[in-house]
Amino acid sequence: MIKITKIEGISGGYPDEIEGTYEWYTAYDGGECYDLYDAQEIFQKNGSFKGMNYHLIHYPDGDVHSPFQLRENVYVDKPIWNDGEFHFLVVHFDKHLIQITKYSPDDRKLEVITELSLSEVKDCYNLKLETTPLHLGRSGNDGFYEIVWPEKKKIAIGETETVLFRDGDRLYLSEWEENPDYQEYVIVRDIHTGKILEKGKGYLRRLPNNVYWKS
Numbered sequence: 001m002i003k004i005t006k007i008e009g010i011s012g013g014y015p016d017e018i019e020g021t022y023e024w025y026t027a028y029d030g031g032e033c034y035d036l037y038d039a040q041e042i043f044q045k046n047g048s049f050k051g052m053n054y055h056l057i058h059y060p061d062g063d064v065h066s067p068f069q070l071r072e073n074v075y076v077d078k079p080i081w082n083d084g085e086f087h088f089l090v091v092h093f094d095k096h097l098i099q100i101t102k103y104s105p106d107d108r109k110l111e112v113i114t115e116l117s118l119s120e121v122k123d124c125y126n127l128k129l130e131t132t133p134l135h136l137g138r139s140g141n142d143g144f145y146e147i148v149w150p151e152k153k154k155i156a157i158g159e160t161e162t163v164l165f166r167d168g169d170r171l172y173l174s175e176w177e178e179n180p181d182y183q184e185y186v187i188v189r190d191i192h193t194g195k196i197l198e199k200g201k202g203y204l205r206r207l208p209n210n211v212y213w214k215s
Contacts, residue, residue: 009064010027012029013055014028015027015057019080019206020210021081023059024058024105025056026054026055027055028053028055029054030051030052030053030070031050034052040123048072049072051070051074052077054076054088056086056103065103065105067086068088068110073093074090076090082134083132086102087129087134089127089128097115097118098120099112099114100136116136120148120149123140125138125139125141126138126140132167135148135166139157145173153192155171155189156194158175161174162174165206170197172204173186173187174186184202185202186214
């Protein structure tokens with residue numbers, strides 16, 4: 001017979017895996033799930049946004065951590081796992097403010113690492129946190145990957161390339177093409193020059209303890 005654990009403290013959100021850890025899941029709160037760019041457009045059009053939030057769920061006990069409460073005009077992005085801690089990108093549309101936060105599950109402590117003006121970015125299209133080291137980046141679909149924080153840098157990338165993660169000075173990206181069949185590639189670029197260091201067919205999947213599967 002199966003065992004069903006009732007998760008208390010969340011409503012409506014489906015538990016998703018968090019890459020890099022096997023013991024934590026996340027679930028959104030706020031009704032319909034929007035990405036950050038859509039939420040920004042809703043706020044600009046209507047002058048308000050109902051809010052978006054994410055909870056953390058610990059496996060196997062189902063204990064829920066809620067570092068944030070659902071608030072109007074505040075978008076809390078999906079958490080990323082970084083060496084035993086979580087990081088959240090938080091955007092306050094009404095205050096034109098970006099916050100990068102850190103949450104330690106052991107002591108349930110939340111702190112703001114830095115704050116930026118929303119004017120630091122053209123818009124929130126593909127704006128998200130990446131590891132490692134932790135940085136805020138944006139793929140604006142304009143042929144560049146832009147690092148917004150903690151440094152400012154633009155790196156030329158292909159129009160079908162998507163950033164996967166950063167490992168020191170190496171930026172890992174996924175690229176797709178249809179020529180004529182669909183194919184994906186893993187590309188490694190130098191973070192300083194944008195030069196392609198490696199390129200090969202396949203996929204990368206992030207597992208716990210900084211292990212990656214390549215297929």
